Amino acid sequence: MTAIFAHRGFSAIAPENTMAAFRAAETAGADGIELDVQLTRDGRLAVIHDEKLNRTTNGQGYVKDWDWKDLSRLEAKYKFTEADQDIGIPLLEDVFEWMRENEIICNVELKNNEFAYEGMEEKVIRLIRQFNYEGRVILSSFNHYSLTYVYRLAPDLETAALYSSHLYMPWKYAEAIRAGAIHPNIRTVKSEIIRSSVENGIHIRPYTVNKEKHIRWLIEEGCTGLITDDPKAALAIRDQV
Numbered sequence: 173m174t175a176i177f178a179h180r181g182f183s184a185i186a187p188e189n190t191m192a193a194f195r196a197a198e199t200a201g202a203d204g205i206e207l208d209v210q211l212t213r214d215g216r217l218a219v220i221h222d223e224k225l226n227r228t229t230n231g232q233g234y235v236k237d238w239d240w241k242d243l244s245r246l247e248a249k250y251k252f253t254e255a256d257q258d259i260g261i262p263l264l265e266d267v268f269e270w271m272r273e274n275e276i277i278c279n280v281e282l283k284n285n286e287f288a289y290e291g292m293e294e295k296v297i298r299l300i301r302q303f304n305y306e307g308r309v310i311l312s313s314f315n316h317y318s319l320t321y322v323y324r325l326a327p328d329l330e331t332a333a334l335y336s337s338h339l340y341m342p343w344k345y346a347e348a349i350r351a352g353a354i355h356p357n358i359r360t361v362k363s364e365i366i367r368s369s370v371e372n373g374i375h376i377r378p379y380t381v382n383k384e385k386h387i388r389w390l391i392e393e394g395c396t397g398l399i400t401d402d403p404k405a406a407l408a409i410r411d412q413v
């Protein structure tokens with residue numbers, strides 16, 4: 173069955189990458205959540221998509237130039253002006269703590285394709301080990317060197333290669349870099365890629381899949397998963413197929 177992952181949480185109805193969005197995804201019945209991590213100046217794993225604070229918070233500048241004690245005071249509700257005042261940026265450990273209450277799977281995207289964020293891989297792996305979430309966390313990145321580094325440090329963890337433009341035989345590429353999965357942009361996906369990936373034991377979870385016809389097609393093709401802003405709508409379609 174195609175697993176439904178909520179992109180940045182249930183970001184269609186709640187501020188992206190906040191506990192409100194993750195809770196909403198779980199309440200809707202999503203199988204998984206997808207989130208993004210950046211590293212603060214003092215080395216904390218902050219859950220936020222952009223390198224900069226400007227778009228989604230009332231702060232300015234780069235996450236990497238802020239210490240967590242200051243970042244933790246910011247508001248992250250951005251365009252959701254009606255949302256609670258106390259919606260802030262979570263730490264990855266806050267999300268993992270909340271995951272003790274449920275069975276949701278978590279796709280952590282390492283946002284280390286702009287800045288190297290030295291030590292990020294080690295910190296995420298340590299946290300996964302601390303919570304015993306080896307079977308519940310998938311580590312993805314557009315930085316494929318980082319994924320091979322994760323594999324060297326923790327070959328038991330599933331890594332997923334994110335990519336946004338054409339890749340020749342991506343399932344072979346995944347094998348070559350020892351990734352267990354590919355997370356392609358939906359625009360690049362063809363039936364052959366889904367079929368060959370699944371047949372070769374490579375998981376495939378396209379992003380960001382919001383159109384009904386795409387969701388239906390991926391489910392009918394037997395795709396491993398899909399990443400969507402609206403998990404409720406995707407689950408309703410899955411129920412019909």
Ligand code: G3P
Pocket residue numbers: 179206208221281312334355379380399
């Ligand atoms: O992980 C899938 C997707 O989130 C990648 O793109 O920009 O939304 O992080 P982006």
Ligand code: CA
Pocket residue numbers: 206207208281
């Ligand atoms: Ca992401």
